[in-house]
Amino acid sequence: MRNFSHSKVGAMFWGTLVIAFFSIMVLFPNTYVDKDKNGEKIDCLSLLKDSKNGDGFSNIASVFPHKAYVRDREIETGYQFKQCRVEIDREHKERCKEYIHAEFESTTLNYFSPYSDMGNDAERCSIEAKEYALALADDYEIQGNALLAKGMTFHKSGLTIGAIGTHYEGKATFYVVPVGSSADKIYLRYGSEAQASKVHKDLIKFLVK
Secondary structure, eight states: OOOOOHHHHHHHHHHHHHHHHHHHHHHSOOHHHHHHHHTOOOOHHHHHHHHHHTTTSOOTTOOOOSSOOHHHHHHHHOOOOSSOHHHHHHHHHHHHHHHHHHHHSOSSSOOOOSOOSSSOHHHHTHHHHHHHHHTOBOOOEEETTEEEETTEEEEGGGOEEOOOEEEEETTEEEEEEEEEOSSOEEEEEESSHHHHHHHHHHHHHHHHO
8 A cells, every 4th residue: 555645645636736727728718819819710799798798718817807898808918809800999999988978078077977887997998088188178158248158158247267176087187167156067178277277367357357
């Protein structure tokens, strides 16, 4: 009868685990990546859908979230799909468009967006958000003793103009001029402090004129 030492038993145990782990990796390959690497045709709609469901992607020993856009998986793994580029890029564009709409198109600064599909939209869409914020330039119009802005009318007698504020949305920065009355309040948004400063001065002149 053989007498195995504890060290030998331990080595056999860990060796078995390593073999089992790699066996699992073979049984459950990262199918979409494998197909793309091997030049096998991928159904692009299925790729986008399955990526969000976690199907067709290996999550073993990974910090990768179960749900993720294909672009997320590309960034985290460093592998970029050769196939379905148009669909992947379009999905990212639509994702950022919806995120930006939810985060920026609000009349208050206390707005919390319900759109957070994967929870990392601000990070993944930071470039698009910065570009959007930089281009912000809310219109307004002065008609007699009234200020028209964002579909609202403020009469000069009850108008208040607040100090310029700096607002951060994710990694994007923009500047706001608070405009309001006792009943309503809006924020005129601008991509640069210089723009906001000019509008603020013009509105103050209108107010004291």
